[in-house]
Amino acid sequence: MTVHTITPSRETLHGTFSSTFTPVLTIESGDSVEATTLDARWSIEPSTPDRLGEQFEPRDPKRDGGHALCGPIAINGAKPGMTLAVQIDELVTDRWGWNVAGGIDNSINERLGFGQDADRFRMIWDLDPDTATATNQLGHTVQMRPFFGVMGMPDASGELLPTAPPRPTGGNIDCKELVVGTTLYLPIAVEGALFSVGDGHAAQGDGEISGTAIECPMASSRLTLSLRDDLSITTPIARAADAWITLGFHENLDEATLIAIDAMLDLITREHGIKRVEAMALASVVVDLRVTQIVNGVRGVHAILRDDAIRLD
The missing domain is CATH 3.10.28.20 (Acetamidase/Formamidase-like domains)
Known part of the structure; x- marks a missing residue:
């Protein structure tokens, strides 16, 4: 087994899925990848309650419109119809995160009175990976259970696919159970699989009701990627502890x-x-x-x- 490294750069970052993307890394089944990732909004510094942090530049408006993802990673021998096993071995958050509520025009906010005309509240979190706790500017402390919101691959359409909606091949799954010790299984639709990862979350409730978890960079992570030709699935499944x-x-x-x-x-x-x-x-x-x-x-x-x-x- 070989351990590979991927870090955020203009070559490795993208904000869409597509089977036309050239892989930035090609590995063998059973290899591990150690990844450092940006937060969902491409931040390169923390935000404050009154100011958004600077973002990674340059970005292509078409290719980079969604979550900041690292990849794609090709796995030798991956073919449509196989299953990709993503074993989550390590996740360490950075020291900061954020989430927001209100000021976005969607049906949930409109129903609850937090629509486009409402003020947007930005909650800023200090993250402590050593104690697995997060504390916001109001003094509330919560337990962290870090996971990646986005783990997935493109379909076979060849189109630029937005990162926001989850798909059978994965993507913005936002399942808080996908923590260290869990293996996620994804159906492969394209040659090489072309796996990408990002959108670190320090903690999230089921539903993610405001539209954000504690969004954060991952200072380090380790995923082991393996091919399965003996497990046929049409939607993601996962094996937790x-x-x-x-x-x-x-x-x-x-x-x-x-x-x-x-x-x-x-x-x-x-x-x-x-x-x-x-x-x-x-x-x-x-x-x-x-x-x-x-x-x-x-x-x-x-x-x-x-x-x-x-x-x-």
């Missing part, structure tokens, strides 16, 4: 829920060797559904099956 997770994405929250349930039924039938109708009955007793996020245009729902939920006597 103590649970299986299946993810569904759709503009309609009900449809996202059904996609997550469908994938969970496939998983239960595979892992427990039972019929699909039996899996449905069992899932109604032991599977939990959670709203991943409601703010990315395409909504997300994840289903969780804890290891201790089923015992075989």
